[in-house]
Structures are given as C-alpha cells and as structure tokens.
Amino acid sequence: MSALLIQNAQIACEENDTLTPADVLVENGIISKIAKGVEAPAGAKVVDASGKVLLPGMFDTHIHMREPGQEAKETIQSGTEAAINGGVTGVVLMPNTAPAIDSAAMVRTIYDIAKRDSRIPVYTSGCITKGREGKELAGIDGMLQLGVKMLTDDGDAVPDMSLLKRAMEYASEFDCFFASHCEVLDLSGPRALNEGVVSHRLGIVGSPACSEEICMDRDIRLAHAAGARLHIQHVSSKLGMETIRWWKSMGAKLSAEVSPHHLLFNEEDIGNYDTHYKMNPPLRTAEDNKALLEGLKEGVFDIIATDHAPHTPFEKAQDFVTSPNGITGLETALVSLYHHFIKAGEFGWGLIVKRYSAEPRRMMSLEPVPIEEGGAAEFLLFDPEGQTTFTSEFMRSKSQNTPFLDKTLDGSIDLVVLGDAVLLER
C-alpha cells in the first residue's frame, strides 16, 4: 500500500475526551499529515471516516493463547487474528502454556511461532517459578535477556511467600516487574464462584473475595519489602480496589488491571449454571461492579486487560463444576466497553486510549502509539453508529466461550491499520 487517506475522522487521544476532526494521511506506514482537507496523493486508498472515531491500536497485556500445548483452544495465529478483529494491535501472552514459558528456550519458541504466524507484535511474560510449580525459580535472566518484562505464574499465586520474596529481591535488579494472580488457596473454594447468594443457591462451595484480597495485600507487602515493581491482575472486588488505592497512596510501586467482564457482569448473571460466566477470580456482586468502575475512572486501575481465556465449546458445555474457568475477551472488549460505558456516558474515549492502549504499552516499556504526524501508523477506526453481532462466523478465535455469543452490541470496528498494512477492513 503506497498511501492511505482517512477523511473526516474524529481523532481520539489519551489526554482528554475531546475528539479532533481531521484527515489523516499515511505514507509508507508513517502518518505524514494530519489536517483538514488533505489532498489524496495519486493512487492513494481513500477511506471516508465521517462520524467515526480514530483510535490508537489497543494493547492487551493479559492473553492466553494456549500454544504450545492446547492448540484446540487457540493458537498464536488464531489468537492474534482475534486480537485484530477486536482492534488490538499488540498482545502480551501469559506463560501458563504446556510446557510453561519458564526459560529462554521457551521464549524463543514463542517468538519464532509469532514471527511466522502473527500479523501483530507478540510479547510474552515469563514464569516466576519453573513449570509454574511454585518450587524453584525459573530461568529469569535468560528470559529477561530476550526482552521479557513481566514475570508471573498467572493462573495461580505463588504459594510460598519466601520464595516469592526471594524472586522479587533477585529480579528487581533488572528491568522487569512482577504480575500477581491473587488467590489464597486455603480460603478459595474448589470452584471459581463467588461465595455469596449464588453459590448458596447453586450448592457449590464458593471463594470469598477475601481469598483474593488477602493475597493481594500479601504480594504488595512482599514487593514493598523486596523493592520490586508489582502489577495486580484482574481485580474483582471492591475491597481489592480499595487495597490498591490505599497502597498507591502509600507510594508503593504498584499498578493494577481490571477486566471488562469484572466491570460488566456479576454473580447473578450465572443464572442456572451458565458456564460462560465462570472465571477466576469469579464474578462478584453488583456493588463490586460499581466500585471497579469507580476505580477505573479514578485511575486506581492503570490498565484494562481482558484475560482472554479460550476454551472449546465441548469443555464449556460440561456442568458448571467441571467446566474450566475463563472467557474470551479480545474480540468483544472494545465494543462492549463502548456499548456499556462510553455510549452510556460513564466515561469518554480518552479513558479507553489511556487505559487500553497507552498505559499498557508503557507498563511493558514500550512507546504509546498516538495518532500524530511523524508517528508510525497503528490505529483503528470505530463506528459508534455501527453494530456488531458476535456470531461464531464473526469470531476468529478458535473458541467462543463468551457471554456475548450471538448478542448484538452497538459500535463496530471497521478498519485496523498497522504500518503500511490494512489488517482489517469491514
């Protein structure tokens, strides 16, 4: 593609909610001009973006691609196509593959597969402990040498506190941070379900929110003592949000994420054992939804991340107790956040750009990709007047374990551009 001209776009930025109307010209993958009434160069592809919002590409730091080991659920190829379908132009993978990503060799394997199969940049996190077993430290230096920034045993907390503290003391010397999946197993029930009215009604032992909150506090204190930088993953409760707010006010080196599903759904949605609402940490209460939204608006949460967790239809069709935790999120995040929050006036586009594009990149020591002259083209075009129906034909993920399956929401992603390539056009 030699040149691309987006006419009459409304450009969003992370600083505020103001949309700037302009034409955007991309030449050789670089944004060469932003102005009104830009002339299309000869042979340029012209896109009419009237009424549409131009956003920097989203960046999702909490992705399970399942490759290697569980390719029936997802592969790096299908997962990154799903990302593109949802306006996400960069991802960070979680290391709970089989085998786990716990060594330089495994990181290299992931990057080799991504190089061959992905049209967007793929980064990976690395394990804290070998095989995520919580017993010995993983090959931390080798992974960091290859550019890994985030260390996590996501899917589980590291149960041994002294081991975690030592890992933090050891690695804080390097340019990396720790990410915590917070859960005290002694307290959490055998199944991902909040301990509350729904767990009572369904007759399944639930996990109280304090199982998550205690571990959160534990890990923050350990990181504080070790001098490490810490990121808290998928916070699900009001007191969890308050814990982070308090520690931030104490000056802890701390960041945190919230997922769209913890903002949008609560335990009542589970109804009669609907496994599309089974995830870990579990969906909590309507009061928690409210508190998390408040935390996002206030900046207690630095980033939005989906915890994209694909499972096959067969697995999710089992009974609630047996079926695995997790839902997909890459393809539904942006549209559902628009439909439920932006359209409803809860927050504006600035928050999305900041929390789902710019800050996640900064967290990974990457530069944000604002839409400005001289910058590389990495953006998407969002139509607020459009609609998206999440049919299985629409979905590019191998798995369709999402509560949005076959639902129609307002808003659609019409164009995704990365460098000089149009990755998606609808």
Add this chain to the structure above:
Amino acid sequence: MTTRKDLLDIESLSREEIEHLLDQAGPFKELFTRSVKKVPALKGKSVLTLFYEPSTRTLSSFEVAAKRLSADVTTFDVPHSSVVKGESVKDTIDTLQSMRTDYIIVRNSMSGLPLVIARETKASVINAGDGAHAHPTQALLDGFTFREVFPEMQRKKILIVGDILHSRVARSTSTLMRKLGVEVAWLGPGSLVPKHGPRDIKRFTNYDEAMQWGPDVVYLLRIQMERQSAPYFPSLREYTKLYGVTPERFKRLEDQGTYIMHPGPVNRGVELCDAVMDYQRCLINQQVENGIAARMAVLYWLKPESDQ
C-alpha cells in the same frame, strides 16, 4: 395443569405445581393399602436410574415408584469408586440417547449435572440429588408429610437442624416449605449455617433460642460422619451436646408437642437419641412411605419429549 419435561429443582416450580404434585401423591398413597398395588399409568415406558453416588434408600424408593406405575426399570451401572469427570458423563449421555429411555433418574455429587443431562436428552430427567444443590423429590415427600399433619400449612414453623451448608435436602425442603407458606429457620454450628441464604429464613446457632421460636416441626439433617475430619466443629460429641436431640431436649419436644422429621438414614445417638424413634410424633417412617407416593406423582406428571 401444564406438564414439564424435567424436575431439576424446587426453585423453578410454582406453588400451584407443587400443590398439584402433593395432591397427586394422595391417591397414589391410598393405592398402597390395596392388594394390587400397581396401576398401568406408565406401562411400556422405560425408566433408567443413573446413580453416581450410592444411595440404596433413594434408589429403591424410585424403583418401587416406577414399578408401581408399571414402568420398566433399568439400573445403569456407573462406577462409584472413581471420580466421575464431566467428559465421561458426556459419553454416558450419548449412550443413554441411543437407549431411547423415557425417564432418567440421576444422582451425582456435582451440582448442576442433571441440568446438563436434561439439556442433552429427550428423556425426562429427575434430579435425585446433585451435590449440595437440590433434592426436589425429597422436598416433595417432606411437603406431603408435613401437609398430612398440618393440612393448613400457612404460618406453621419448621426448624431445620444440622449441616445446612452442605445439604441439598435443607435447600430444597426450605424452598418448598417457603413456597407453601411455612416459616423456615435453620439451626446449626456457625460454620455450617450459611450467611447467604434467603433473607426470610431465620438463622440460629443456639438451640434454646431456636426452641423459643416455637417450631411445629423439627427437621434433623443427617450429620455426615466424614465431616468429622473437616474442622467445621470440634467433635461429634460436641455437636451432639450442642445441637443433638438428647434425652433432655427430647423431653422438651414432647412437652411442646413438636413433630420430628429426618431424611434418613439416622445416626442414632448423634442427631437424636434412641427414644425419638418410638415417639408418636416422629414422622420418619411416614416420610419413607410417602417418598414412594411423591415419586410416583412426579413420574406421572413429567412428560418426556420422546412422547411427542
């Protein structure tokens, strides 16, 4: 009265449906006094029992109920020893489909599993107990027994005593009683009386306070001996001391004219002392007999899709 394909819980039944089932159970019970105890209502129909958890009492109650309706009963042999995974249940469902059975009676330790089977088969599925979730036919037989003693159930009081947290009987029977206007309270150790139940259920952790509430029926749950190892309470002795119907407490129940119910089998000397078994107002044996009648009513009422 409209019919349903499955009976999975009490929650989804309306008050009218529950009353209809209890009304139906009456004539079936009368049948037991005749010399020929069978009716041809389900002649030619096949009933399959699928018990992943052993329970001789419930299983034989269902078998007798089905046979008295002239149905053919098959026991599907499932392994009790190994942990049954969801995947193998799926395989079983495929097998069941090809057997073209009309009714499947299923008991499983996983909450919600009968729903999965009901979704996948044309047969009517009856939940004979799933995990700590529901045991609807137990609730129906309890309701039927209660109504025999108190034909006007409105504002009568039932106190359910024991391990409420893990009890599907407590859940289903409480739900049914509330739907019929009975006031429900729970009594047990604080670790076994869930905080998150419905708001209109009173919660007691002290026996005397519970008795002052003035229950018409005290419903004792079976304390699982296995739980002794889990530290929900310090020892069975302590449990009996605090919550069991000891001879002294039994005296008080007698004086107050309180009825006793229990889903069986009873741990004598734990939930209740021996003397209770001969008590005139002990309804435990009546419950067993009514169990057959209530289950006949359920089988007679459900309508398998294979019928249509």
